[in-house]
Amino acid sequence: MGHRHSPIFYIFKSFLINFGEEFQRLFFLHLFLLIPIFFYKSLKIIYPLEKKNRLKFFALILLLFPTFRAYSIWPDPHLLGTLFFLIAIYFFLKFQKSEKYTKIKFAYFNVFFVSLAGYASPNYSVFAIYFFINYFLVFKINRYLIYIIFLNILLSIPFFYYVFFLDINFIFSNNGWNIGSNFYSISNISNKIILILSIIIFYLFPFLLSKSIKVDFKFYKENLNLIFLFSLIFIIFCFFFEFKHIYNLTNSGGGFVYNLSKLLFNNNFLLFATSYASLLILLKFFKENYINFILFLCLIFSNPQTTLWQANFSPIVFIFILLLFNFNIDRNKLENKQILINYVFISCYYLISLFRENILAII
Numbered sequence: 001m002g003h004r005h006s007p008i009f010y011i012f013k014s015f016l017i018n019f020g021e022e023f024q025r026l027f028f029l030h031l032f033l034l035i036p037i038f039f040y041k042s043l044k045i046i047y048p049l050e051k052k053n054r055l056k057f058f059a060l061i062l063l064l065f066p067t068f069r070a071y072s073i074w075p076d077p078h079l080l081g082t083l084f085f086l087i088a089i090y091f092f093l094k095f096q097k098s099e100k101y102t103k104i105k106f107a108y109f110n111v112f113f114v115s116l117a118g119y120a121s122p123n124y125s126v127f128a129i130y131f132f133i134n135y136f137l138v139f140k141i142n143r144y145l146i147y148i149i150f151l152n153i154l155l156s157i158p159f160f161y162y163v164f165f166l167d168i169n170f171i172f173s174n175n176g177w178n179i180g181s182n183f184y185s186i187s188n189i190s191n192k193i194i195l196i197l198s199i200i201i202f203y204l205f206p207f208l209l210s211k212s213i214k215v216d217f218k219f220y221k222e223n224l225n226l227i228f229l230f231s232l233i234f235i236i237f238c239f240f241f242e243f244k245h246i247y248n249l250t251n252s253g254g255g256f257v258y259n260l261s262k263l264l265f266n267n268n269f270l271l272f273a274t275s276y277a278s279l280l281i282l283l284k285f286f287k288e289n290y291i292n293f294i295l296f297l298c299l300i301f302s303n304p305q306t307t308l309w310q311a312n313f314s315p316i317v318f319i320f321i322l323l324l325f326n327f328n329i330d331r332n333k334l335e336n337k338q339i340l341i342n343y344v345f346i347s348c349y350y351l352i353s354l355f356r357e358n359i360l361a362i363i
Helices: 008-016 021-031 034-046 052-064 066-073 077-097 100-120 122-139 143-165 186-209 217-222 224-240 244-250 256-265 269-288 290-301 316-323 336-362
Strands: none
Touching (some): 008 077, 008 100, 021 077, 034 052, 077 122, 122 143, 122 290, 186 336, 217 224, 269 290
8 A cells, every 4th residue: 555654563453452442542552651661771771870760750751742642542653663662772771881791682682672663663773773883893793793683684584575575665655655756855865854953953952951961162163174064065955955845745744843933934944043053063973973973864864755753753862862872961960950951841842732723823
């Protein structure tokens, strides 16, 4: 039928727990509660000196994310993929912190759960590249790296069988809003980069406000040539940016900043300014650690379709900021101010999502 979603979730939902819609909702509602639990377990690795109750309280912020709440009661492959992917991140963090002789065990678990995440929601499969590069940096070319390559190939066989042998090209199907011919277009790439940059700074905002992530103005003075180069590239992306036609397909998408820019100014100027600020902030961390840049590229290519919703990156971008991106956040403590600002910010976002129609009517 050309549906972009993996069939795994629907097979599981329809055949294995086929006891009525209400039972399915209750099942997934409770299953997805494992997401904040594994987020908490991962935070314990990142903040080993922090009090457990404070980390639990911070992990519960995921319950306020509109995507989490909506997809928990209206089950969706994205949230199942998010659960498996968060478990994969947990084992990756264990890999980073473990002794040399136990690292390979956690690497195997990571690869396995990245595979499960990819089968539930194919966009997560792209991040296997990010993890593999990390494993290469640790193991170099040795037998452990070969084992990891072999395990990746083994776990991907059902996917290649489905796509090539059964000839069901569901990812780049032309039935999915002409994704096949538009994926590699400069317009689609421009849309992805600008919109994803705006989504990243949206979730970065409370960390910038609490000064957990600091803007280093000295960096920009010392790297004017680099700033100029990326500014020029960004201007080119702005020139080719065209999301209006894609937005009209579903009358939705683009993310919070895109819609706010349209609402307040009826143009993309606010979006461009916000995305450019996001680029400047990220540029420092890209230069300090190129693994950050690889993770960003994986985010870009994890959303190949021409359409784009902030829900596609929620709550995973928030999770990335705390667990995978190296933003030089103090990992010895988690301040109350940082937690409070995040709760207020996400609560406001949740309320806006609930009452957006009323707000628009008033405006």
